[in-house]
Amino acid sequence: MKKQFNRMRQLANQTVGRAEKTEVLSDDLLQVEKRLELVKQVTHSTHKKLTACLQGHQGLEADKRSKKLPLTTLAQCLMEGSTILGDDSLLGKMLRLCGDAEDKLAQELTHFEVEVERDVIEPLFVLAEVEIPNIQKQRKHLAKLVLDMDSSRTRWQQSAKGSGLSTIPQPSGAKADALREEMEEAANRVEICRDQLSADMYSFVAKEIDYANYFQTLIEVQAEYHRKSLELLQTMLPQIKAQQEAWIEKPSFGKPLDDHLTLSGREIAFPVEACVTMLLECGMQEEGLFRVAPSASKLKKLKAALDCCVVDVAEYSVDPHAIAGALKSYLRELPEPLMTFELYDEWIQASNIQDQDKRLQALWNACEKLPKTNYNNLRYLIKFLAKLTEYQDANKMTPSNMAIVLGPNLLWPQAEGNITEMMTTVSLQIVGIIEPIILHADWFFPGDIEFNVTGNYGSPVHINHNANYSSMPSPDMDHSDRKLHDQARRPLSVATDNMMLEFYRKDG
Numbered sequence: 001m002k003k004q005f006n007r008m009r010q011l012a013n014q015t016v017g018r019a020e021k022t023e024v025l026s027d028d029l030l031q032v033e034k035r036l037e038l039v040k041q042v043t044h045s046t047h048k049k050l051t052a053c054l055q056g057h058q059g060l061e062a063d064k065r066s067k068k069l070p071l072t073t074l075a076q077c078l079m080e081g082s083t084i085l086g087d088d089s090l091l092g093k094m095l096r097l098c099g100d101a102e103d104k105l106a107q108e109l110t111h112f113e114v115e116v117e118r119d120v121i122e123p124l125f126v127l128a129e130v131e132i133p134n135i136q137k138q139r140k141h142l143a144k145l146v147l148d149m150d151s152s153r154t155r156w157q158q159s160a161k162g163s164g165l166s167t168i169p170q171p172s173g174a175k176a177d178a179l180r181e182e183m184e185e186a187a188n189r190v191e192i193c194r195d196q197l198s199a200d201m202y203s204f205v206a207k208e209i210d211y212a213n214y215f216q217t218l219i220e221v222q223a224e225y226h227r228k229s230l231e232l233l234q235t236m237l238p239q240i241k242a243q244q245e246a247w248i249e250k251p252s253f254g255k256p257l258d259d260h261l262t263l264s265g266r267e268i269a270f271p272v273e274a275c276v277t278m279l280l281e282c283g284m285q286e287e288g289l290f291r292v293a294p295s296a297s298k299l300k301k302l303k304a305a306l307d308c309c310v311v312d313v314a315e316y317s318v319d320p321h322a323i324a325g326a327l328k329s330y331l332r333e334l335p336e337p338l339m340t341f342e343l344y345d346e347w348i349q350a351s352n353i354q355d356q357d358k359r360l361q362a363l364w365n366a367c368e369k370l371p372k373t374n375y376n377n378l379r380y381l382i383k384f385l386a387k388l389t390e391y392q393d394a395n396k397m398t399p400s401n402m403a404i405v406l407g408p409n410l411l412w413p414q415a416e417g418n419i420t421e422m423m424t425t426v427s428l429q430i431v432g433i434i435e436p437i438i439l440h441a442d443w444f445f446p447g448d449i450e451f452n453v454t455g456n457y458g459s460p461v462h463i464n465h466n467a468n469y470s471s472m473p474s475p476d477m478d479h480s481d482r483k484l485h486d487q488a489r490r491p492l493s494v495a496t497d498n499m500m501l502e503f504y505r506k507d508g
Helices: 002-016 027-053 062-067 070-085 090-163 174-206 208-246 257-264 270-282 296-307 320-333 344-351 356-368 372-389 399-410 419-439 479-489 494-507
Strands: none
Touching (some): 027 090, 027 174, 027 208, 062 090, 070 090, 090 208, 174 208, 257 372, 270 296, 270 372, 296 320, 320 399, 344 356, 356 419, 372 399, 372 419, 399 419
8 A cells, every 4th residue: 555655646746746757868869759659550450441341250271261262152052953954055154164263263252351451460460469468568668767757856855955064965874875775776777778679669660661561472472463363354255255155055036147157057047947947837818018017025935036047937826927027027136137238228219210120230230249157148048939939829928018017127228217217208219129020030040949947946946847738849859850849839020030141141
């Protein structure tokens, strides 16, 4: 109790007479003392926020840490999904590849977090919670020793004043000697503590470059982590894209014609061939074919099935209008019309020629300029439409009617604005292009054509290839007989015959 009372009295004396308190640190070290507290605050806050960024559990070994990562959980989920769906489906393959990628990313993340924890987070913790507090603890201890030294000095001076022996107090006697020894011992302890504290504070200042390196290390480790992650993803992406490109079942509606043909390895677009072949089975005598609107739900379902290259012919054979609607939709949804934007002006100019022979020749010239893929698909389609018009007594679809309903889906201008309003002004011109091409299909596209080009399309599309069409030549006919059959079936005009003769003369 007496010791505590003396301490309280010392503090009271220091509070009342602050001018008597001895400051043993230089101005430079006093500035360092202030900086210590600021660095501690910043380092503590940074350590807390950086720790919160870790996705794994701090302190765990790498293997255990990796298992706790959300990325690892995602990778496991993807792998399980791949097992459920199987590698015979595109989704199954994609899940497996993506699961493998996420697992490798999780490993990279684990390595990154272990490095950050070891080289940045732990050193920051030591700085904020150990090194700086130790210096501050020494500073408090020094303050206590200075207080003791000042108190012992005060007691020694008061003892000298009490003796009254001279004008300059010089206490003597056993008690005075004891007070002097106490004062000197206190001063010695202050000096030792001050020297140690000064060394630690100067060391803190000198090591500031090391503390700054913690943050440089953080950025370097992050950069390495992101670089390795990017390399991993760039390695995986070609594999993922290769799986997609190798997959047979690819959507065709709304895709460029060349892209669809290249990816599917076909010559005729699948929706065109499938619809034409089915219409040859069930729609040749259907009244208003291509003119009567189909059921919206049935059309949507058929388009989706064609995108998957899987069509149930039996289901749609009772609804030829849905098949015709799907064919029109495919042509209309092409990014570029089958007869191309590039040749649009030439087609229109040809349709404006008044002389019939010259108009047909101009249309033929434009047709010959079509890219090979467009030419082949237009030839295929026109040959079918020509065959369809042979049943015009039943289906009421004359070449003119066919041109009206299908022409805007084969050719339109490349321009911004309202397509419907724009097409109204050129619809007659387009009809003037398509109708003569259908009428003289065998002149524009000489020779026979096999509509079922790829058999069963390499998919579950089943067509009865032994069906007999009254308008089709017998498969047993040789080439010359088939040609005669076509000519007898569709006599050309005198003008067209003269053009054919002139064409063959020029051709030698």
